[in-house]
Amino acid sequence: MSAGNRRQDIADYIVQHGEARIDELATAFGVSRMTIHRHVDELARQGVLRKLHGAVSAQPSGVYESLFRFRAAHATAAKQALARAALAEIEPGQVVLIDDSTTVNAIGPLLPQVAPSTVVTNSLPLAEQLVGMDDLNLILLGGEYHPTYNAFIGHICESAFEKIRVNLLICSASAINGTAALIQDPQVVRVKQAMAAVASRTVLLVDSSKFGKVALHLFADLADFDLVISDDGLPAEIAGSLRAAGVNLRIVPVQ
Numbered sequence: 552m553s554a555g556n557r558r559q560d561i562a563d564y565i566v567q568h569g570e571a572r573i574d575e576l577a578t579a580f581g582v583s584r585m586t587i588h589r590h591v592d593e594l595a596r597q598g599v600l601r602k603l604h605g606a607v608s609a610q611p612s613g614v615y616e617s618l619f620r621f622r623a624a625h626a627t628a629a630k631q632a633l634a635r636a637a638l639a640e641i642e643p644g645q646v647v648l649i650d651d652s653t654t655v656n657a658i659g660p661l662l663p664q665v666a667p668s669t670v671v672t673n674s675l676p677l678a679e680q681l682v683g684m685d686d687l688n689l690i691l692l693g694g695e696y697h698p699t700y701n702a703f704i705g706h707i708c709e710s711a712f713e714k715i716r717v718n719l720l721i722c723s724a725s726a727i728n729g730t731a732a733l734i735q736d737p738q739v740v741r742v743k744q745a746m747a748a749v750a751s752r753t754v755l756l757v758d759s760s761k762f763g764k765v766a767l768h769l770f771a772d773l774a775d776f777d778l779v780i781s782d783d784g785l786p787a788e789i790a791g792s793l794r795a796a797g798v799n800l801r802i803v804p805v806q
Contacts, residue, residue, distance in 0.1 A: 557582075636803045650673065666684070733765060
């Protein structure tokens, strides 16, 4: 198991139990206390967990699911595969709206391949990637900067969509339960729903690890998207049930 995957599992375990002792974690994951301490130190540095004397506790609900730095390090191979598939949906000359998710941010380095185009985003890291790229017109949506998401959200950001229309929205969600795309933070939900409302076509990218998970707020039904792209880690029975429910699902291999 890679270090990143083990940290993900440790974080999941602690969020599920609320708190765990170092010895308990070492036993549960079959590694040394030193290894657990190393993973816990990194998770605490990222703001995912809080270290206590001889134990670790979860951060308040929503931090674990939302923290940009932690999400950016998770399922990176799948995100790259999804980004490559999403690039094929963009035609040169289009106006493309890209949300603040780390899944969709993986498309940033690939965008010169579909230039000239206009990219609209509320994601600060994506904007920083695109500054100075030839033949890419960048529009950064304003609003209240939120460090958890490394993005601009809130009323000002939502209001900006009243004045624009785009050819394509590429976005993601925190969790998929049944055919429901879910997100933990209601402010983020409102921004993503405002994005979907101004797009002629919508594409949702979700790696297979998000299926069967729960977050608090409904973003949209999967059948509402023109295309849903996931990776080949998604069980065949889930893929089949989604297609039977009217979801236009595309599965891409993770290389």
